[in-house]
Amino acid sequence: MKQMSHLDNIPSTPGKFKMEKSPYIHRLRWHSSLAKLTFWSLVFLGLIFLFFFRSPSNPLPSDPSRRSLRTYTGFVGTHVSSALKRRGDGVLGLDSFNDYYDPSLKRARQALLERTGVFIVEGDINDSALLKKLFEVVAFTHVMHLAAQAGVRYAMENPGSYVHSNIAGLVNLLEVCKSVNPQPAIVWASSSSVYGLNSKVPFSEKDRTDQPASLYAATKKAGEEIAHTYNHIYGLSLTGLRFFTVYGPWGRPDMAYFFFTRDILKGKSISIFEAANHGTVARDFTYIDDIVKGCLAALDTAEKSTGSGGKKKGPAQLRVFNLGNTSPVPVSDLVSILERLLKVKAKRNIMKLPRNGDVQFTHANISLAQRELGYKPTTDLQTGLKKFVRWYLSYYSGGKKAAG
Numbered sequence: 001m002k003q004m005s006h007l008d009n010i011p012s013t014p015g016k017f018k019m020e021k022s023p024y025i026h027r028l029r030w031h032s033s034l035a036k037l038t039f040w041s042l043v044f045l046g047l048i049f050l051f052f053f054r055s056p057s058n059p060l061p062s063d064p065s066r067r068s069l070r071t072y073t074g075f076v077g078t079h080v081s082s083a084l085k086r087r088g089d090g091v092l093g094l095d096s097f098n099d100y101y102d103p104s105l106k107r108a109r110q111a112l113l114e115r116t117g118v119f120i121v122e123g124d125i126n127d128s129a130l131l132k133k134l135f136e137v138v139a140f141t142h143v144m145h146l147a148a149q150a151g152v153r154y155a156m157e158n159p160g161s162y163v164h165s166n167i168a169g170l171v172n173l174l175e176v177c178k179s180v181n182p183q184p185a186i187v188w189a190s191s192s193s194v195y196g197l198n199s200k201v202p203f204s205e206k207d208r209t210d211q212p213a214s215l216y217a218a219t220k221k222a223g224e225e226i227a228h229t230y231n232h233i234y235g236l237s238l239t240g241l242r243f244f245t246v247y248g249p250w251g252r253p254d255m256a257y258f259f260f261t262r263d264i265l266k267g268k269s270i271s272i273f274e275a276a277n278h279g280t281v282a283r284d285f286t287y288i289d290d291i292v293k294g295c296l297a298a299l300d301t302a303e304k305s306t307g308s309g310g311k312k313k314g315p316a317q318l319r320v321f322n323l324g325n326t327s328p329v330p331v332s333d334l335v336s337i338l339e340r341l342l343k344v345k346a347k348r349n350i351m352k353l354p355r356n357g358d359v360q361f362t363h364a365n366i367s368l369a370q371r372e373l374g375y376k377p378t379t380d381l382q383t384g385l386k387k388f389v390r391w392y393l394s395y396y397s398g399g400k401k402a403a404g
């Protein structure tokens with residue numbers, strides 16, 4: 001049996017959070033301890049992105065009114081920054097206001113993070129002046145970039161948002177990172193969706209990734225190529241993590257496990273996709289705590305960038321890892337687990353897999369991450385969903401409606 005999630009101990013009822021009155025101005029309270037040691041900082045946008053730094057020689061300003069901020073924090077970034085903070089790293093976050101999904105959930109995550117001493121600047125990764133300013137204040141040694149427009153199906157509704165965050169935002173961030181001195185090492189979120197229409201399983205990092213099935217996947221694949229370029233020209237140390245359908249407490253309401261839970265509880269029917277000839281649709285669902293361990297290991301094994309001030313001085317590290325669970329589960333089994341945990345029968349509406357970007361299955365080969373990062377997922381879907389459902393029921397109790 002796996003240990004409880006590090007966030008499970010933190011109250012999850014919204015009523016227990018002191019929500020900020022003004023959505024605009026939050027004074028940044030720099031902890032005096034921030035200046036003293038190792039610092040990691042995180043930046044998140046939209047969904048999240050993080051900066052980290054380790055810089056004993058770069059104290060942060062002690063004047064508490066130096067910076068104002070407003071934050072909305074993403075799912076993976078919230079867990080990663082909380083884990084970094086717990087182990088003693090300094091963390092600074094950046095998050096843009098974005099209503100892709102229920103902003104009140106992002107605010108609740110923000111409140112949670114602030115209580116653990118993680119502060120988040122409001123801003124967009126496309127804002128180069130802001131990014132440069134942050135680097136002027138602190139010589140960040142690492143950037144954990146988890147800001148993205150996520151979601152496979154939404155790309156057909158709002159393609160521009162994927163280009164803005166996943167391509168323009170990434171390029172802007174890398175432009176700033178390559179110019180500063182010292183350059184930080186960068187770890188960023190790619191996606192299992194880059195495997196697209198591949199049918200050979202399990203998916204290995206060596207397999208082809210040139211057949212994306214959605215614009216989302218295409219922007220993540222583009223990100224991997226952009227990473228190659230910045231590594232090649234400027235000597236930036238870059239590690240891309242291909243996440244496989246990450247789920248858990250504080251998760252994203254746009255994901256199936258989350259809105260299935262909401263709709264089952266409401267007695268609404270849910271659509272379960274199946275492939276041609278009643279083919280099974282399955283995902284290699286990966287629990288958030290396992291992903292956090294993979295993220296921290298990627299940061300800890302990241303080598304320094306080799307360039308400075310926009311000039312490459314030598315070859316730098318360039319890596320891509322699958323972070324999955326290596327145990328695909330049919331979506332219909334996910335629903336059965338939820339039914340048991342919620343003690344409510346789902347109204348199942350079996351539908352043909354729509355042609356909107358979904359692939360039939362995903363399955364990670366994780367031997368590379370195992371070897372290089374010591375990555376070893378330990379949470380099966382049943383155990384992870386139990387923790388999710390416990391959080392969900394607690395969070396949405398007290399009359400708060402499930403996120404839409």
Ligand SMILES: O=C(O)[C@H]1O[C@H](OP(=O)(O)OP(=O)(O)OC[C@H]2O[C@@H](n3ccc(=O)[nH]c3=O)[C@H](O)[C@@H]2O)[C@H](O)[C@@H](O)[C@@H]1O
Nearest residue numbers: 150151152191192193243244245255256271272273331358
């Ligand atoms: O692994 C990844 O890289 C991706 O994982 C998820 O994408 P996805 O696996 O499609 O996750 P969901 O949208 O939660 O769907 C999970 C499964 O449920 C199925 N589904 C979804 C929606 C629905 O109404 N019915 C249904 O059967 C999907 O076809 C899929 O097999 C995330 O949403 C992406 O941001 C992430 O990049």
